[in-house]
Amino acid sequence: MYKIKQHKLKVALCMAVQINFINNKRKRSIWVKKWMEDRNKYGHMPLLKELRQDYPSDFKNYLRMDFDTFNILLELISPIISKQNTKMRESISAEERLAATLRYLATGRSYEDLKFSTGISPSSLCYIIPETCKAIYQVLKETYLKLPKTKDDWCQVASDFKNQWQFINCGGALDGKHIRIVPPPHSGAQYYNYKNFYSIVLLALVNANYEFIYIDVGKNGRHSDGGILEYTEFYDKLTKGQLHLPNNDETEKHLNYVFLGDEAFSLHENFLKPYPQRDLSLENRVFNYRLSRARNVVENTFGLLAARFRVLHTAIHITDPQNITYVVLAICALHNFLIRRTTSYAPLRSFDHEDLATHELQMGEWRNSSTELTSLRTSTQKNVTINAKSNREKYKQYFNLEGKVPWQLDMIKKGKA
Numbered sequence: 001m002y003k004i005k006q007h008k009l010k011v012a013l014c015m016a017v018q019i020n021f022i023n024n025k026r027k028r029s030i031w032v033k034k035w036m037e038d039r040n041k042y043g044h045m046p047l048l049k050e051l052r053q054d055y056p057s058d059f060k061n062y063l064r065m066d067f068d069t070f071n072i073l074l075e076l077i078s079p080i081i082s083k084q085n086t087k088m089r090e091s092i093s094a095e096e097r098l099a100a101t102l103r104y105l106a107t108g109r110s111y112e113d114l115k116f117s118t119g120i121s122p123s124s125l126c127y128i129i130p131e132t133c134k135a136i137y138q139v140l141k142e143t144y145l146k147l148p149k150t151k152d153d154w155c156q157v158a159s160d161f162k163n164q165w166q167f168i169n170c171g172g173a174l175d176g177k178h179i180r181i182v183p184p185p186h187s188g189a190q191y192y193n194y195k196n197f198y199s200i201v202l203l204a205l206v207n208a209n210y211e212f213i214y215i216d217v218g219k220n221g222r223h224s225d226g227g228i229l230e231y232t233e234f235y236d237k238l239t240k241g242q243l244h245l246p247n248n249d250e251t252e253k254h255l256n257y258v259f260l261g262d263e264a265f266s267l268h269e270n271f272l273k274p275y276p277q278r279d280l281s282l283e284n285r286v287f288n289y290r291l292s293r294a295r296n297v298v299e300n301t302f303g304l305l306a307a308r309f310r311v312l313h314t315a316i317h318i319t320d321p322q323n324i325t326y327v328v329l330a331i332c333a334l335h336n337f338l339i340r341r342t343t344s345y346a347p348l349r350s351f352d353h354e355d356l357a358t359h360e361l362q363m364g365e366w367r368n369s370s371t372e373l374t375s376l377r378t379s380t381q382k383n384v385t386i387n388a389k390s391n392r393e394k395y396k397q398y399f400n401l402e403g404k405v406p407w408q409l410d411m412i413k414k415g416k417a
């Protein structure tokens, strides 16, 4: 047995909600239990070794990735998480920390519970998990999760939407979801949202391949009125003309380059949203159908994310809001990493897909294993510019005439749109 110095106040704070902190005032020390020291015998590492040899699909199920992918990730993050060695950290290898973190993300189980499979004490998990999440995001974001930088990048995004959903000039589908959390101590009603639970918001722009191309994480749940987008770096760059979007003389039909939102967002020269549900003309319904058809990628991306990383099904129980943010950033980056590198993370049947003959939507598999995350509140927009309105009218015309798809009126008649 060896002794570990009691952690700093920060960690104590983090522990206060995770477990009943054993505060031994006289000795100021915590004893590592014998069985945890023997975690290479009792913990999940020996099990994982067994699985990777004989049951690769169980290995993948357990950590959401196969052994090779796990090793690639481990190689990437090891330098970062091994950098800050203290006496205790040295004793827990990077491999163990990554496995514990991935299992946490896959299940959302409490640290007290994870203790039994990882053999790592809750007080250590309490810093290992946020630290590893932060490292995962750090090493993946540059290659796997970055905002398109040039006109060519944006044209590529648009070209994918056009090929797959016959939607032109589209830079991505935008949506926001409430991520349930246990409120940080002394945060009062700050994170309390309109659906009466505590949350932070994940706002995401998604391309036609179900990948995140921009995310904003951590605005508090109260902040859920339509304006939330306006507080992001993305919007700031858009309004300052720093996104390098294609100009109208470079876009198809010389229409504005657009992002696709829903009722939670405001109409804007570069944002399309559906026409309001009441009194829809046939032309408006065609527009709404075409918009919602292309926007389906973002609903499916969130759905798959929550099906794979079930920490999103729980109230994330971490006291520091910044550390909750790292958890969410990490799973979004992992999602992109896994979708690009492996076929098993997101086989086509995971997503909603259209029947080839009728174009009716078949439900994707995630819908059976996941609940939908809570959406943002519908925005009551005050001030829509003439240009924003006329831009939507132009897209409506386009989808009703030149840009129509043969089955759109059928879908509307059948009430499927």
Ligand SMILES: *[C@@H]1O[C@H](CO)[C@@H](O)[C@H](O)[C@H]1NC(C)=O
Binding pocket: 010, 011, 013, 014, 126, 127, 128, 130, 131, 132, 134, 318, 319, 320, 323
């Ligand atoms: C947040 O995570 C860091 C590790 O990245 C840890 O040191 C710190 O104690 C955590 N903060 C809280 C309040 O849990």
Ligand SMILES: *[C@@H]1O[C@H](CO)[C@@H](O)[C@H](O)[C@H]1NC(C)=O
Binding pocket: 363, 364, 365, 368
């Ligand atoms: C979802 O579950 C139902 C009932 O268990 C099943 O009939 C259906 O095929 C499943 N759908 C998908 C897409 O897996």
Ligand SMILES: *[C@@H]1O[C@H](CO)[C@@H](O)[C@H](O)[C@H]1NC(C)=O
Binding pocket: 382, 383, 385
């Ligand atoms: C509405 O938009 C117009 C033109 O962009 C602007 O001059 C005006 O101040 C806005 N009004 C409000 C209430 O935001």
